[in-house]
Structures are given as C-alpha cells and as structure tokens.
Amino acid sequence: YEGPRGGDKNVYYTFTDEPQMTEDATRTRRAQTDPETRRREFIIRHPSQNNELPDLSAIEAAVPRDAFFSYFLPSHYQAANELQRILMKPKSREDFMSLAAATRDDENINPHLWTHSFLNATLRRQDMRGFKIPAVWEIMPDQFIPMKILKQAERKSLHKKSKLKNKDPSAGQNAPADVQPEVMIGENPEHMLNYFREDIGVNSHHYHWHLIYVKDAPPTGPESRDRKGELFYYMHHNLIARYDAERLANGLPTTKSLDYGQQGFIQEAYFPKIGSVSNGTLYGSRQEKTPLTNVNRFDTPAAELLIELNDIFKWKQRLYEAIDVGYVIKLDGTTSPLDEEHGIDILGDIVGNGGQTSPFPAYYGYMHGLGHMLISYQQDPENRYDTSMGVMGTTTSAMRDPVFYRLHKFMDEIFSYYKDNKLPPYAANQLQWSSVSVDSVSIESGNEKPNTLVTHWTETDVEVSRGLSCNSKSTLVAIVPLKHLNHQAFQYKILLTNNERERVSVAVRIFMAPRFNGSGRRYKLEQQRIAFFEMDKFVETINPGRNVIIRESVKSTVTIPWSQGFSELEHWLAGTDYSVQEAVCGCGWPHHFLVPRGTTEGMQFDLFVMVTNADEDLIPSAISHFLTNVPKEKKPKCKESLSYCGILSERYPDIRPMGYPFDRSLAEKVKGTFTLEDFVALYPNMNSKQVTIRHNNGKLTKIHKPTQPDSGSRINRS
Ligand code: CUO
Structure with a gap:
C-alpha cells in the first residue's frame, strides 16, 4: 500500500486474488495481470477529490504528526481506534482502500498511528482477507533499525x-548498501543481550501480538480474542523465560522484578539508537540508576501523563488482596470469583489491559500500560528538557529496553502468586495418560553428536527503502544486511507405545529450560518449571504398539519463518503452499530464535516431552492446525504460531491451562526435592533428555536478496 504523498493522487495496491471491482464512474481503475504471481494491480482515485475525506482533526489533535505514537497511552489508543472505526465504515474493499490512502496522505496524520489503525482494520475486515502486507520492519524500519x-x-x-x-x-x-549493525559490547554487560532485545523478529512478533490482542477486544463475536488475559500472561511469561535462558548463557543473573514498592531507581540504562525518520528525533534515553519518580508532564493534549508510583503500588496491593480473598470487585458492587477456569484470564485482563474489559477500571487501574508509560518518561518526568518518550512507550520497540523484562517480571509474579497459592497442584489423574507411553526422546542435528544443538550467526538482507521514501516513483533501493542468531535445523525423535488396540491421536507438547540455575546448581523442578519455554506442540495419530515420531524443528507451531515477514511469497514448508500473507501472519516467535544461543563450550538444557489425548485436550476444529501434514482444504493462511498467538477470531486451540503442566506449583511434599527426572519417572506419558546447546560464534551464513529485474516501478515489490 505504498503510494505518493501529495502530487500524484493515484495509489497502487496488490491483491493476491481477484478484487471485487464494481463499476463506479467516479474512479479510474486499471487492472494488469501478472501471470507469474497472479496478482492484480489497480489504481484507485483518492476520495479527497470527491470531497469524501472525513474530518480527522480530533485524531490529529490527540496525536500530532510529529509525536511518537504510543499504544499504551489511552488518548493515543483511542485516537487510533477512532481512525480504525472510520476505516471500518466503507462498504466495499475499493472504498476502504481509497479511504485508507486518503487518510494516510492527510498531511497532519501521524504515520505510526495510521499504520496501527490500517493494519487493525485489515485484520477485522472480512473483505481484506488475502491482502498482503510487507514486513512491519519494511513499513517502519525506523522502529527496528538504528x-x-x-x-x-x-x-x-x-x-x-x-x-x-x-x-x-x-x-x-x-546493490546492497553493505551496512552492518553496530555490535555494542563494551563495559556494560547488558549489551551482551542486544542480539536478543534488538532482534527485529522478536520485536516484530511483539508488535503484531499487541496488534491482534488489542486491549478492548470484545468477549464475543468475530473481533473477540479468546482468553486474551491468560495469553497476555502466558506469551509474556515465555518472553521472560527465553530472555533468562539468554542471560544465563551470557553469565548474567536471571531477571529481577522491578518492584515499585521497594526500589527507588532503575539500575539499567538504555540509550536507543532508533527514533522517527519523519520527525528526525530519537526516543528518550535513560542513565543507569535513574530514580523512579512520578511522571508529571503536560505535553499531550489529554494531560494524562500524570502517573503516580503510588497508584501502581496501590493497584498491586488490591490485586494481591483480590487473589487472597478469591474474587475481584466489579464496578456495580458485585464480585467475580477468581476460579480455576477464569481466574488467570480475569487477572491477565486487569493487569495487561485495564480499561473496558476490567471489572472495575478505577479500582484496579491499568498497571501494565501506565507502567510502560511511567518508565518511558523517567529520564525527564516533568518535561524540563523537552525530551521524547523512551522505547518502553511503544510495542514496536519496548523489548529493546532491559527494563521491559523487569517490568513484566513484576507482573508475572502477580500471576505466579495467584497460580501457586490458589490453584491446587495437578493431581496424578490430570497429568497421566495410560494409553500412551513416551519411551524415549532424543534430538538429531546433522552430523552433530546426539542431543546436541548448534547455533550460529546469519546475515539477512532487509530492504528499508519503503520506509525511507514516501515517493512511489522513487527508484531508491536501500538494503541493510542484519546479523542475527540462527541455528542448525534438527529433528526430535520420539519413541512411543500405544497401549490401546486402536489408533489414537496424541497431542505432543515440547518444552525446554536451562538445566542449571544462575549459581550453577541443578534446578529443582519447582524452581525450573518457570524457566521452561515452549518449543513445539503438534498432533500425530499413532498405531497400536510401538511408534516412532520424527518431527522436524522447522515445523514448530511456536515459530514463524523470517520469510513470512517479507513481501515476496515463499513456499516455505515442503508440501505446503502458504500463498497469502496477512497482518495476522506477522505474529509468532521468530524461527531463527527457536533455539537459545547457548555457549561456545556447550550449555546444558532439559528437553521435556509430554503426550496427552488430543481429542480431549484440543478444540476439535483446531486439531487440523496442529497436524504435521495439513490437509489441503484446511490449509492455513500462513504458518501459524498457535501457542503464542492463537487462531484469529477462533477459540484458543488448547483447552488446558496455558503453560500446562508447569503453570502451577508442585504438590507440597515434593516441592523442595523433585528434579525433572523424578517428575517424569512418575508418568509414562512424559519423558526428558539432557541436551547441549553449543554456539558456533565463528560461523556466519548469509542470506542475501536475489537481484530482481528492474520492474520500472515500486508497485511490483509491494
Ligand atoms: Cu507486550 Cu508490556 O506488553 O508489552
């Protein structure tokens, strides 16, 4: 959806199927068929030429063009919602695209607000199914690349x-621009984690996740997001677990909670190198040991940057009280129980989203969003120096800041307190499944020793031209080769025995966690269970007797491929033609980060595999999404990250509590003594294996964009 800003008012689009073109004398349209890609390109005239442009002045006043757009700031969020509502009104796809183009080209619209609203509208409009978008780092490279x-x-x-x-x-x-990103490893040990925090795939996933799981998604209907509060907890819990695995690999302690009630400063500094190309400024930076203070700024029209530390502390106390008494208070004076089925979803919604879906917004507040905002202004809380907000203020860039993980650990501890203290440990009959036993699990990776995974670096080209020039006639092509973590492909080999006389469908759950804690001691399971992160989940139907499952790492239903973010179509999984790419396809853990980095000498991890009855555990309509070979008629739009992102507008596919079986405390009598091996020994449907992850620091593979024939226009790359 690139097009000229000013000047020529025609806008070019590409669809992957035949657009529903209607006769309309007010527009000029031209269709061309590209036989290779079956794309159709056409031109739509701006409605502004017909005086159809809606009044955007309130949106533009709320978020000025030169401001940094913040998903977490209520006034910005409302303004983006207002633009999205405007974009939902047109009855046809062509009218929608015309209106989108006209609003984007309005000279006062904030570009990042527009992108948020436009992508949100494309997610929600049924007539936009099949609309291809470029990777978000191509649309807004200034949010991902210094x-x-x-x-x-x-x-x-x-x-x-x-x-x-x-x-x-x-x-x-x-010709590629041949520019390497800075490698900033100096005296500051936190720099060692830049490869994780500043990875564009990691940050793009986070942006897309919040784009889909918007704060105020309704509880029912096509725009609902099933169990969004619980997924807020689970997805972010996985982010911390994965980050901690990287910290341990780098000899750093695991993430400590940023507890507003006890600490007076933020230890970690952050100096972002990113900003906005349109306003020419960088995000605000923060010194080490910056005092944590109230924010008292009047630089947004809504005068809402009056955030008191005490408010967040107060909300925290109320949440702990609600957990202790077992219910939350609703605005009308009644109560809702924090029961086993809904408790974590209610708490996740209150903490993560506040606002409309909270039972009592004024009482429980908006800890997550205002926590982000409070931190993002700590460098200049009273606006004495006219500085911009920090990266914590936006979902595109928040994960770059070390304090992101500490803020989320603070919230994760609330969820853990609830789960560990109020939910009964899983009883044996909730863990075991006598129909199938997992006899052994192992990993094979190329010529490596068994149960060894290898990581290395890869340099991949990212095209940034689209985000540098708004002129569709521009022939500028700017490419940045980015260095990122990668790993050698591998296979899980799982030996199973089906004790039934008939075939059964097994749901295979695979997790991994470091084997030793920060002190170098073997984890007890009660400590290790929160360090587990999900690697894969899939369904296989197995015959009576002995079976072997070979599962390719590349099929993981946690990750999405790098190529899914690019504009070119990729036939990514063998035998599966993912021919359409929508905004929802950008949500998913980047596949190049499936395996943690490990260490050059080899770091020990525990692999955990559990099988349960797929027919009981998964939503029936979702089972096909977990199959290794997806039936043609059930082919998804793109490779899905089912555990972290769910399925758009459908029920979350796994019926079990997210994080099962590690989401709650072990029974009292085994808490302090059990290791993972002790645990799996009790249940034949589980098994584990010690795995070594070795980092080959000297290896650098390269994936450079093939030189494309000059099309004479940018439209063929859109
Ligand atoms: Cu994803 Cu704090 O939630 O950013």
Whole structure:
C-alpha cells in the first residue's frame, strides 16, 4: 500500500486474488495481470477529490504528526481506534482502500498511528482477507533499525545510483548498501543481550501480538480474542523465560522484578539508537540508576501523563488482596470469583489491559500500560528538557529496553502468586495418560553428536527503502544486511507405545529450560518449571504398539519463518503452499530464535516431552492446525504460531491451562526435592533428555536478496 504523498493522487495496491471491482464512474481503475504471481494491480482515485475525506482533526489533535505514537497511552489508543472505526465504515474493499490512502496522505496524520489503525482494520475486515502486507520492519524500519544505519543505507544507495547514472540503473538500484549493525559490547554487560532485545523478529512478533490482542477486544463475536488475559500472561511469561535462558548463557543473573514498592531507581540504562525518520528525533534515553519518580508532564493534549508510583503500588496491593480473598470487585458492587477456569484470564485482563474489559477500571487501574508509560518518561518526568518518550512507550520497540523484562517480571509474579497459592497442584489423574507411553526422546542435528544443538550467526538482507521514501516513483533501493542468531535445523525423535488396540491421536507438547540455575546448581523442578519455554506442540495419530515420531524443528507451531515477514511469497514448508500473507501472519516467535544461543563450550538444557489425548485436550476444529501434514482444504493462511498467538477470531486451540503442566506449583511434599527426572519417572506419558546447546560464534551464513529485474516501478515489490 505504498503510494505518493501529495502530487500524484493515484495509489497502487496488490491483491493476491481477484478484487471485487464494481463499476463506479467516479474512479479510474486499471487492472494488469501478472501471470507469474497472479496478482492484480489497480489504481484507485483518492476520495479527497470527491470531497469524501472525513474530518480527522480530533485524531490529529490527540496525536500530532510529529509525536511518537504510543499504544499504551489511552488518548493515543483511542485516537487510533477512532481512525480504525472510520476505516471500518466503507462498504466495499475499493472504498476502504481509497479511504485508507486518503487518510494516510492527510498531511497532519501521524504515520505510526495510521499504520496501527490500517493494519487493525485489515485484520477485522472480512473483505481484506488475502491482502498482503510487507514486513512491519519494511513499513517502519525506523522502529527496528538504528537511525544511523538507515542513513548510511540511504546514502550508499543514492551514491551508487548517481555513480552508475546512464550505465546500468538496475544494478545501482539493487546493490546492497553493505551496512552492518553496530555490535555494542563494551563495559556494560547488558549489551551482551542486544542480539536478543534488538532482534527485529522478536520485536516484530511483539508488535503484531499487541496488534491482534488489542486491549478492548470484545468477549464475543468475530473481533473477540479468546482468553486474551491468560495469553497476555502466558506469551509474556515465555518472553521472560527465553530472555533468562539468554542471560544465563551470557553469565548474567536471571531477571529481577522491578518492584515499585521497594526500589527507588532503575539500575539499567538504555540509550536507543532508533527514533522517527519523519520527525528526525530519537526516543528518550535513560542513565543507569535513574530514580523512579512520578511522571508529571503536560505535553499531550489529554494531560494524562500524570502517573503516580503510588497508584501502581496501590493497584498491586488490591490485586494481591483480590487473589487472597478469591474474587475481584466489579464496578456495580458485585464480585467475580477468581476460579480455576477464569481466574488467570480475569487477572491477565486487569493487569495487561485495564480499561473496558476490567471489572472495575478505577479500582484496579491499568498497571501494565501506565507502567510502560511511567518508565518511558523517567529520564525527564516533568518535561524540563523537552525530551521524547523512551522505547518502553511503544510495542514496536519496548523489548529493546532491559527494563521491559523487569517490568513484566513484576507482573508475572502477580500471576505466579495467584497460580501457586490458589490453584491446587495437578493431581496424578490430570497429568497421566495410560494409553500412551513416551519411551524415549532424543534430538538429531546433522552430523552433530546426539542431543546436541548448534547455533550460529546469519546475515539477512532487509530492504528499508519503503520506509525511507514516501515517493512511489522513487527508484531508491536501500538494503541493510542484519546479523542475527540462527541455528542448525534438527529433528526430535520420539519413541512411543500405544497401549490401546486402536489408533489414537496424541497431542505432543515440547518444552525446554536451562538445566542449571544462575549459581550453577541443578534446578529443582519447582524452581525450573518457570524457566521452561515452549518449543513445539503438534498432533500425530499413532498405531497400536510401538511408534516412532520424527518431527522436524522447522515445523514448530511456536515459530514463524523470517520469510513470512517479507513481501515476496515463499513456499516455505515442503508440501505446503502458504500463498497469502496477512497482518495476522506477522505474529509468532521468530524461527531463527527457536533455539537459545547457548555457549561456545556447550550449555546444558532439559528437553521435556509430554503426550496427552488430543481429542480431549484440543478444540476439535483446531486439531487440523496442529497436524504435521495439513490437509489441503484446511490449509492455513500462513504458518501459524498457535501457542503464542492463537487462531484469529477462533477459540484458543488448547483447552488446558496455558503453560500446562508447569503453570502451577508442585504438590507440597515434593516441592523442595523433585528434579525433572523424578517428575517424569512418575508418568509414562512424559519423558526428558539432557541436551547441549553449543554456539558456533565463528560461523556466519548469509542470506542475501536475489537481484530482481528492474520492474520500472515500486508497485511490483509491494
Ligand atoms: Cu507486550 Cu508490556 O506488553 O508489552
């Protein structure tokens, strides 16, 4: 959906199927068929030429064009919702696209607000199913790639183009900018985690997750998001667990909660190198040991940046009280029980989303969003220096800041307190399944020793031109090769015995966690269970007797491929043609980060595999999503991250509590003594294996974009 800003008012789009074109004399349309991709391109005239442009002044006043757009700031969120409502009104797809183009080209609209509203509208409009979007880091590269590098990429591309003028323009346009991101490892040990915190796949997942699980999604209907409070807990819990695995690999302690009630400062500094190319400023930065203070700023029109530490502390106390008494108070004076089925969902919603879905917004507050905002202004809480908010203020960039994990640990501890103190430990009959035993599990990876995983670096090209120039006639191509973690593909080999006389469907759940804690001691399971993160979950139907399942790592239903973010279509999984890519497809843990980095000498992890009855545990309509070979008629739109992102507009596919079986405390009598091996020995339907993750620091593979023939226009890349 790129197009000119000003000047030529025609806008170009690409759909993957035939657009529903209606006769309308007010518009000029042109269709071309690209035989290779079966795409159709057409031109839509701006409604502004017909005086159809809606009044956007209130939205523009709430979020000025040059402001940093914040998902967490209530006034910004409401303004984005208002634009989304406007974009939901047109009856046809063409009218929607025309209106979207016109609102985007309004000279006062904030570009990041527009992107948020536009993508949200495309997620919700049934007539936009099949609309392909580029990766979010191509749309907004300034939110993912340091400004300095973008400028270098831009300069280099322009320089090459002018040097090659009148010679071979296509070679100039497609030459990579050959710019490496900064590797910032100095005295500050926190820099060692930059490869995780600043990874574009990690941050893109987080952005898309919040785009889909919007705070005020209704409880029912096509726009509902099933168990969104519980998923807020579970997805972010996994982020912390994965981050902690990286911290241990780097010799750093695991994440400590940022407890507002006890600490007077934020230990970790953060100096972002990213900002906004449109307003030319970087996000605000923060020194080490910055005091935690109230925010008292009047630089948003809504005057809402009056955030008191005491409020957040007060909300925390009320939540702990609600957990202790077993219910939350509702606005009308009645109560809702925090029972086993709904308790975590209610708490997750209150903490994570506040607002409309909270039973009593004024009483329980909005700890998560205002916590993000409070932190994002700690460098200048009274706006004495006219600084911008920090990266914690937006979902595109919050995960870059070390304090993100500490804030989320603070909230995760509330959920853990609830689960550990109020929910009974799983009884034996909730854990065992006598129909199937897992006889052994192992990992095979190329020529490596058994049960060894290897990680290395990969350099992948990212095209940033679209985010640097708004001119669709521009022939600038700027490419940044980004270095990121990667791993050698591997297979799980699982030996099972089916004790029944008939075939059964098994749900296979795979988790992994570091084997030793930060002190180098073997984890007891009660301590280790919160360190487990999900690796895969799938369904297989097995015959009576002995079976072997070979599961390719690349099929993981936790991760999505890097290519899913790019505009070019990829036939990514063998035998599966994922031919359509929507905004929802950007949600998912990046596959290149499936395996934690490990250490050069080899770091020990525990692999845990559990099988349960798929027919009882999974939503029947969702079972096909977990199958290794997806039936053609049930083919999803793209590779899905089922555990972290669910299925759009459908029930969360797994009926069990998220994180099962590690989401709650072990029974009292075994808490302090049990190891993982002691646990799996009790239940034949589980097994574990010690795994080594070795990091090959010297290996760098490269994935460079193939040079494309010059199309003469940017539209073929959209
Ligand atoms: Cu995802 Cu704090 O939630 O950002």
